[in-house]
Amino acid sequence: MKRDTRLIHSGQPRRSDDLVNPPVERASTVVAPSTAELYNPTPPRRHYGRGGLSPNTELREAIAGLYEADHVALAPSGLASVILALRTALPDTPAGMQALITDSAYGPVRRFCDEELPRYGVTPVYYDPRLGGEIATLLDTPTALILLESPGSLTFEVQDIPAIAAAARKAGVATVIDDTWSAGILMNPLELGVDYAAQALTKYAGGHSDFLMGSVAAKDEAAVRLKTKDVLFGGHVSPDDAYLCLRGLRTLSLRIERSGASGLAIAKALEAHPKVSRVLHPGLESHPDHALFKNQFNGVSGCFAFVLDGVEARESEAMAEACDLFRLGFSWGGYESLILPCDRQIRRTAVDWKAEGALLRLSVGLEDADDLWADLAQALG
Structure with a gap:
């Protein structure tokens, strides 16, 4: 089946009552008819709630269908999913080694790498995303x-994922990617050779800004290791949140297509605006990584950034506050449109971030694109 069909039909409950959606099962203890069943339950019997009841099980299966993965782990946030992937990818005895981290990595992930990896004896080394x-x-x-992140979530560099994955595999080094921007819809990093694909389900997968969750998907030997670490670290998400995420997945393709189309239209309008010096959208031909993007991605999402020409950060924040439909807020991928002044967040050590003015990020939601552009135009004015 093609991807969109898999999204609809994977993770369907295997029950005899013909329900389309799984029931929300809330339980910690699962009683067993015998000691043998208690310790070695016969599928589909579960032995404890932390392992996942419905709809947690269906959600894992649906995400596995999205990535064509052999195992999917769920985490309580997108950040937690990337950290789970990093901890899983670490060798059993990593002391004295380096970890190569893309310089465009999400800020809280960067903080984890700086503060926690050294506790394992691992030195974080940041590299140019375009390497x-x-x-x-x-x-x-x-x-x-x-660690890869493509595109970078603030400055939107596109990485050559197959080339990096091939070099890593040749050297026997595990690879992790933050795949939140594509949501597993616009690109499958596992097909491109990456070992662990993490994403914040909080964003496009959920789509309604009403829960926090993340996932990690893997195939083959990486999946075996992920499954072991998943159990070892004791991760769990609530069945209510799992239900909401599973519901969001069913409409993910339609929502990301609408968001991406509106976002691209707004990006083109911004590109022509006299107060905008650059638009950082990989779907635009003006983007320096556009050719690479077209080779790896099958579409665009609605998250991108732009630079205001000669405008200082404080002035850009005033412009963001002047928006009405675009609300000030972190995250992206929800039904609502958001704007975020980014200069306070940018941290670079491998490659300096140089711009003609302040950087703002947009998450284009599901509102009418003309209304959204009118809102931006009046704020720019």
Whole structure:
């Protein structure tokens, strides 16, 4: 089946009562008819609630269908999912090794790498997101893992995922990617050679800004290791949130298509505006990574950024506050449109971030695109 069909039909409850949606089962204890069944339950019997009841089980199956993965772990937030993937990818004895982290990594992930990886004896080393296959030159030093994020969630560099994954595999190094921007819909990093694909289900998968959750998907040997660590670390998400996420997945393709189309139209309008010096949208031909983007992605989402020409950060914040339909807020991928002044968040060590003015990020939601552009135009004015 093609992807959209899998999204609808994977994760359907296997019950005899013909319900389309799974029931929300809330339980910690699952009683067993015998000691043998208690310790080694016969499927579909479960032995404890932390392992996931309905709809947790159906959600894992649906995400596995999205990525064509062998195992999916659920985490209580997108940040937690990336951290789970990093901890899973770490070798059992990583002391004295480096971890190569894309310089465009999500800020809280960067903080984890800076503050926690050294506790494992691992040194975080940041690399240019546009390095591509040349990352092999950094692998002469013993390397624990490589973290990718494509596009970067503030500055939207597109990484050469197949080239980086191939170099890593040749060197025996595990790869992790934050795949939140594509939501597993616009690109499948596991097909491109990445070992662990994490994403914040909070965003496009959920689509309604009403829960926090993340996932990690893997295939083959990486899936075996992920399943072991998933149990070891004791992760769990609530059945109510799992139900909401599963419901969101059913309409993910339609929502991301609408958001992406509106976002691209607004990006083109911004590109022509005299107060905008650059639009950081990989779907635009003006983007320096556009050709690479077209080779790896099958569409665009509604999250991108733009630079105001000669405008300082404080002035850009005033412009954001002047918006009406675009609300000030973190995250993206919900039904509502958001705007975020970004200069306070940018942290770079491998490659300096240089711009002609302040950077703002948009998450284009499901409102009418003409109304959204009118709102931006009056704020720019």
